[in-house]
Amino acid sequence: MRLLGLALAAVALLSACSEPRHSAAASATATPNAAPASAVAAMSLSHCGQGWSHATAGTVRVQIHNVDTSSGEAYLDTTDGAILAEADPVGPGSWGTLDAVLAPGTYHVVCTMDDADPVAGPAVTVTGGAVAGSPQVRPVTSGDLAPYAIADSRLIAGRLVTLQQQSEALAAALRSGDRSQAERSWRAAYATWNSMGVAYGAFGTGADKVAGLPDGLPHGVNDTGWTGLHRIEYGLWHGQSLSDLTPLGSRLTSDVQALRTTVQHTELDPGELVLRTHEIAEQSVQQTLSGVDDFGSDATTAAVAEQLDATEELLTGLRPLLAPRYPDLSRTEALLQQAHSQASAIPSWRHASRRQRETLDADLSGLCELLAPVATILEPRIVP
Numbered sequence: 001m002r003l004l005g006l007a008l009a010a011v012a013l014l015s016a017c018s019e020p021r022h023s024a025a026a027s028a029t030a031t032p033n034a035a036p037a038s039a040v041a042a043m044s045l046s047h048c049g050q051g052w053s054h055a056t057a058g059t060v061r062v063q064i065h066n067v068d069t070s071s072g073e074a075y076l077d078t079t080d081g082a083i084l085a086e087a088d089p090v091g092p093g094s095w096g097t098l099d100a101v102l103a104p105g106t107y108h109v110v111c112t113m114d115d116a117d118p119v120a121g122p123a124v125t126v127t128g129g130a131v132a133g134s135p136q137v138r139p140v141t142s143g144d145l146a147p148y149a150i151a152d153s154r155l156i157a158g159r160l161v162t163l164q165q166q167s168e169a170l171a172a173a174l175r176s177g178d179r180s181q182a183e184r185s186w187r188a189a190y191a192t193w194n195s196m197g198v199a200y201g202a203f204g205t206g207a208d209k210v211a212g213l214p215d216g217l218p219h220g221v222n223d224t225g226w227t228g229l230h231r232i233e234y235g236l237w238h239g240q241s242l243s244d245l246t247p248l249g250s251r252l253t254s255d256v257q258a259l260r261t262t263v264q265h266t267e268l269d270p271g272e273l274v275l276r277t278h279e280i281a282e283q284s285v286q287q288t289l290s291g292v293d294d295f296g297s298d299a300t301t302a303a304v305a306e307q308l309d310a311t312e313e314l315l316t317g318l319r320p321l322l323a324p325r326y327p328d329l330s331r332t333e334a335l336l337q338q339a340h341s342q343a344s345a346i347p348s349w350r351h352a353s354r355r356q357r358e359t360l361d362a363d364l365s366g367l368c369e370l371l372a373p374v375a376t377i378l379e380p381r382i383v384p
Contacts, residue, residue, distance in 0.1 A: 041109050044068035049109035049121015057104045057128030064096040072113035079106045082136035102126045103133035118384045137325050142380040145270035148317050153268045160260045163192045167256045171249030174242050194303045197280045197310030206259035227251050230295050237296025274378040278371040280311045285364050300349035308340045325377050332370040339363035
């Protein structure tokens with residue numbers, strides 16, 4: 001959950017890729033923001049919006065004070081339901097800020113406490129001369145996102161079938177003692193894994209078993225608890241005997257099968273679906289380009305291209321919801337294609353020129369920023 005002025009989400013409030021899962025314009029605090037406020041409004045089920053009664057067209061700041069006993073979120077909405085700004089989450093006794101440029105019209109504060117049904121505050125008439133108001137975003141519900149979540153679940157299930165077959169081929173190559181074949185099989189399996197768009201543990205601990213990193217393990221890369229694709233990668237490209245890696249191949253096939261079972265019996269959270277539109281690219285910058293997940297194969301640029309394919313699939317699927325809500329969507333799609341072309345043109349990240357590195361890094365960072373508002377714009381909400 002985030003605190004974000006949705007009025008600026010599509011234009012200026014673009015989060016850098018250095019803050020996973022956050023796209024914040026400000027933070028809820030125990031004291032009100034020091035900047036001047038147009039009004040102070042209460043946030044609760046029984047007193048939502050009370051205290052804000054008038055405003056003049058132009059830049060408006062409403063300080064939100066949560067007087068309820070539960071955490072919640074507040075929105076500055078038009079009376080027909082479009083969102084201009086959001087404070088989320090705001091704890092009991094804490095303050096949040098709603099910032100927007102309001103054209104003449106009628107607005108109100110909407111409060112949702114602890115995911116209860118939203119409550120609309122009193123209507124406030126904004127008067128004054130004509131101004132261009134902040135962009136308005138129509139809310140998206142879980143029901144709106146459900147068909148896309150179902151389609152993505154089916155896509156992931158199909159890719160896991162392919163990954164199962166590829167992991168079995170990898171295990172067979174390890175058993176046979178054919179290192180070249182094992183390396184080819186590993187690359188095929190790793191490509192499929194990246195094409196699924198698994199970011200920040202999107203599929204739980206099962207995903208960590210398939211492609212987890214040794215971070216936090218007592219003995220690092222030598223820890224016996226480290227298994228999966230990256231552990232096999234480390235062994236293949238660090239000269240470890242295939243007989244030592246064979247049990248890891250068998251373990252991988254079992255873990256992929258277990259993940260398939262989990263995915264088949266788990267309903268994908270629509271909120272996680274929209275988060276991944278940004279998080280895949282974010283992980284490309286923070287983890288893949290940085291070399292954190294390269295254990296010898298030099299598969300960095302191929303992995304980035306596959307991760308961008310996964311991002312493109314998500315954006316294409318969600319385009320009917322995004323197109324009318326996000327003015328920068330076409331620009332985002334163009335930069336995604338540009339970054340993909342850059343990654344595909346670099347066969348080895350280790351031997352890439354400085355210019356190639358800087359260009360791809362810049363493209364991915366820019367893409368990451370453009371994708372940052374998507375999760376907030378498409379965050380499933382309860383509407384009045």
